[in-house]
Amino acid sequence: MSVIQILDKKFEPYISYNEIELAIDKMAKKINDELKDDLPVFLMILNGSFMFGADLMKRIDFPCEVSFVKVASYAGTKSTEEVKELIGLNEDLKGRNVVIVEDIIDSGLTIDGILKDLKNKGVKSVKISTLLLKPKAFKGSYDIDYVGMEIPNDFIVGYGLDYNQLGRNLKDIYKIVE
Ligand code: IMP
Ligand code: MG
Numbered sequence: 001m002s003v004i005q006i007l008d009k010k011f012e013p014y015i016s017y018n019e020i021e022l023a024i025d026k027m028a029k030k031i032n033d034e035l036k037d038d039l040p041v042f043l044m045i046l047n048g049s050f051m052f053g054a055d056l057m058k059r060i061d062f063p064c065e066v067s068f069v070k071v072a073s074y075a076g077t078k079s080t081e082e083v084k085e086l087i088g089l090n091e092d093l094k095g096r097n098v099v100i101v102e103d104i105i106d107s108g109l110t111i112d113g114i115l116k117d118l119k120n121k122g123v124k125s126v127k128i129s130t131l132l133l134k135p136k137a138f139k140g141s142y143d144i145d146y147v148g149m150e151i152p153n154d155f156i157v158g159y160g161l162d163y164n165q166l167g168r169n170l171k172d173i174y175k176i177v178e
Contacts, residue, residue, distance in 0.1 A: 004174060006166045011157055011174035015149065020131070020159060020173065021055065023148035027129060028059030030146060031099070035127065036062040038097040043086075044068045045114070047168065048103035051160040052131045052148075056101060067091060071110055084113020094122040103160050104132040108140030115142060132156075 001013035042060075044053040046068055057066060069086045076083040098118055105111055111128060118126050129146035137153050157163045158170030167174070 001172055001174075003177065004170075006157060006163050009163060010177040011163075011167070012177050013172060014154075014156060014175035015151075015159075015173040017159070017171045020148070023131065024052070024055050024059065027131075027146045027148050028056060031056075031129065032059075032061050035064075035097070035099065038125075039063055039065075040097040040099045040127070041065045041067055041091065041093065042099045042101050044101045045103070045110075046070050046088075048160045048162070049101050049131075050168075052103050053101045056129070065091070071114060073113070082109075082113075084110060084117065086114060086117050092121075093118065095124050097125045097127075098123050099127045099129055102128070102130040104134070104156075105130045105140075105144060106134050106137045108138045108142075111144075112140055112142070131159075 001016070003010055003012050042053070042057065042064055044050065044066065067089065069088045072085050072087045073082050075081070100111065100114060102111060115126060127145040128142070130144060131148040133144060133147045133150050134153050135150050155176040156173050157167035158173040160168050161173070162168045
């Protein structure tokens with residue numbers, strides 16, 4: 001692995017696919033222990049979580065459903081409010097146990113919006129899994145159940161994460177060179 005260029009920015013190797021896999025192994029073990037009797041729906045938040053979601057699901061050893069959604073943002077009724085809504089959902093989540101699968105939680109606003117939407121849909125329970133968390137940026141008032149790795153507030157790409165839609169295909173994770 002060496003320094004790469006994406007558009008105007010340089011990125012250096014940061015987290016290898018090997019380390020990513022070890023983190024996912026641990027998360028999957030915990031999820032397999034805790035949710036095996038829940039018949040959950042794993043809700044992959046696209047686009048970012050497509051690689052993580054695939055690697056996580058290969059390690060889940062109990063009956064479950066998998067669904068793929070995107071998050072749409074639009075201005076709410078109050079001027080400062082930004083409403084987030086799940087789009088592309090095919091199944092009725094009423095009364096279901098849902099596990100959100102996210103690539104990275106930064107400020108936490110995206111998941112906050114998803115939680116509100118899921119509550120409106122009448123889900124039974126929600127668990128949150130994220131490969132990466134930036135604890136210093138996180139402003140949410142909810143618990144995150146499964147975290148692969150905590151990282152500083154650096155901008156990263158690879159393994160599903162993008163810079164202006166580029167870099168999602170990289171197998172490893174790279175960090176911006178300031
Ligand atoms: P939040 O709403 O601030 O928690 O932001 C979450 C979303 O921002 C993630 O789902 C990513 O799409 C994006 N994001 C946050 N940090 C990064 C990063 O370092 N690289 C690429 N995308 C990021
Ligand atoms: Mg994302």
